[in-house]
Amino acid sequence: MxxxxxxxxxxxxxxxxxxxxxxxxxxxxxxxxxxxxxxxxxxxxxxxxxxxxxxxxxxxxxxxxxxxxxxxxxxxxxxxxxxxxxxxxxxxxxxxxxxxxxxxxxxxxxxxxxxxKSIKTLLGGTQDEIKVGVSLGSEKTLDDLYRMIEKYLKLGYHRTKIKIHPGKDIEVIKGIRKEFGDITLTVDANSAYTLKDVELFKALDEYKLQYIEQPLGECDLVDHAELQSQITTPICLDESIDSYEACEAAIKLKACRVVNIKSSRVGGMYEGKRIHDLCVAHNIPLWCGGMTELGIGRVQNVSFASLPGFTELAHDVAAANRYFEKDITIPMVDITDRCTIIVPDETNGIKYTIDENAIxxxxxxxxxxx
Missing domain, CATH: 3.30.390.10 (Enolase-like, N-terminal domain)
Structure with missing residues (x-):
């Protein structure tokens, strides 16, 4: 080319x-x-x-x-x-x-x-649709957060993820469990804690989270391994997984039990597929992360998430209207009544065009x- x-x-x-x-x-x-x-x-x-x-x-x-x-x-x-x-x-x-x-x-x-050929086919994707989860930021009050959770549960989102940070963590999760019972719930700390907070994470074991995402610093693979050895909740690494080599080191150190691949963060879908294949070989559950993309990146994430290792967990690849009133693809990415997104390929007629007027x-x- x-x-x-x-x-x-x-x-x-x-x-x-x-x-x-x-x-x-x-x-x-x-x-x-x-x-x-x-x-x-x-x-x-x-x-x-x-x-x-x-x-x-x-x-x-x-x-x-x-x-x-x-x-x-x-x-x-x-x-x-x-x-x-x-x-x-x-x-x-x-x-x-x-x-x-x-x-x-x-x-x-x-x-x-x-x-x-579709990007799904070029990558070797096998799934016709992907499960969608919702990621919610911090809210001013618990009632505000509860309203947001209820809204997306009614839409059928397969997993609810909450951002936490010191001062807004265990009491928030305790409240959510009391309000919504045993929904599929995860938390994302975006590296806001250190190994000194191990007792907090031991306490979070009680709330049966699907995983705790990136609790410690992105370079703290050794500390993540130590934390994982002391808690039963799986640790999911996100920011730490910025390359094939980083993922390989995390697996060897037993620093996590789940991996979030954001293909752009590792250099693109080619490198992302290499990491996917590595995790599949080591039986590490995977999901595809989002970075509040506009339509171009969102559609490409959907194709990437069709790879065969992305079957167990819901993805941060929500409908576009979750974030934006307007977007840059026609149509805007949307969810089905099953709260999934159909993966574009040669057989299903799903196609997104770029809305250059919107751009x-x-x-x-x-x-x-x-």
């Missing part, structure tokens, strides 16, 4: 409801969209970085620099066979995985169009490189 031109479009899309985590609160999705022109075709990718380096070391500013000044000049007017060759070509760049994934995702789109309305900056 000869790369003729690449556009980077910065868009702002307001959230329906502020999304609050242990480290900040987001009121709109500040995203970079990647438009790759190749021999008469156009492939789209979406960068999953945010406006600041809070969740990930990369942010939109660093991604923009790496794309404009390093990656794009090196591939313009060059032939790239596909995602695998692209990843190999840029393995000399340390980190900056979200930047690489933004281009890599667009290459999958181009490869799909050129081959006439233009949300755009705040546009860079053209050719």
């Amino acid at each position: 000869r790369i003729d031109r690449i556009d980077i479009i910065n868009v702002h899309n307001p959230f329906n409801h502020p999304f609050t985590t242990s480290f900040t609160s987001f009121v709109n999705r500040d995203a970079l969209l990647i438009k790759v022109y190749s021999e008469g075709l156009v492939g789209w990718g979406e960068c999953k970085a945010f406006y600041g380096p809070f969740y990930n070391p990369e942010d939109n500013g660093t991604v923009l620099h790496v794309l404009k000044n390093i990656i794009i000049p090196a591939i313009l007017h060059e032939d790239i066979a596909g995602p695998a060759e692209f990843i190999e070509k840029f393995k000399y760049i340390k980190g900056n995985r979200l930047a690489k994934a933004a281009i890599e995702n667009a290459l999958w789109d181009l490869l799909s169009q050129r081959s006439g 233009d309305a949300m755009a705040v900056a546009h860079w053209i490189m050719k």
Whole structure:
């Protein structure tokens, strides 16, 4: 595939409801969209970085620099066979995985169009639909949180995940169990705790959580292994899993019993599939994480989550209207009456097109490189 031109479009899309985590609160999705022109075709990718380096070391500013000044000049007017060759070509760049994934995702789109095969088929996906879970941020009051939980339970979401942080943890979970009984419940700490909090996590065992997501620091694999050895609730690693090597180390250390793969965080779907295969080989349950994507990234997550190892647990790949009033695909990603999302492939007629009018309305900056 000869790369003729690449556009980077910065868009702002307001959230329906502020999304609050242990480290900040987001009121709109500040995203970079990647438009790759190749021999008469156009492939789209979406960068999953945010406006600041809070969740990930990369942010939109660093991604923009790496794309404009390093990656794009090196591939313009060059032939790239596909995602695998692209990843190999840029393995000399340390980190900056979200930047690489933004281009890599667009290459999958181009490869799909050129081959006439869906991304699901190209990846080796086997599932026709994926189960959806809901991830809820911190709310001002428990009553506000209860209303949100009730809303999504009525919609049929298969798993409820709550953000926790010191001061808003065990009492919140205790209240939820009292209010809603034995719903499938998980918590996400986004690295807000340390091993000094081991007694808190021992106490959480009582509440039969499906897993505790990323309780400790992203680099604390040894401490996660120590914590996992002292509690019965499975630990799920998220931020810690930023590469195949990190996942391999986590498995060897027994630092977790569940893994959340966010393909963009590990450099793209090619690397994400390698991690998926590693976990399947070690019988580690998997689910596909979300990063409040717009429609381009959301659709690609749905395809990625069709891989055969993603069967047991619900995913953070919700309906688009969970986050946004408007989105950038036609149709917007939605759930079935079974609270699943149908995976687009060659046989079911499900197809998403890019709403360029919506992108233009949300755009705040546009860079053209050719």
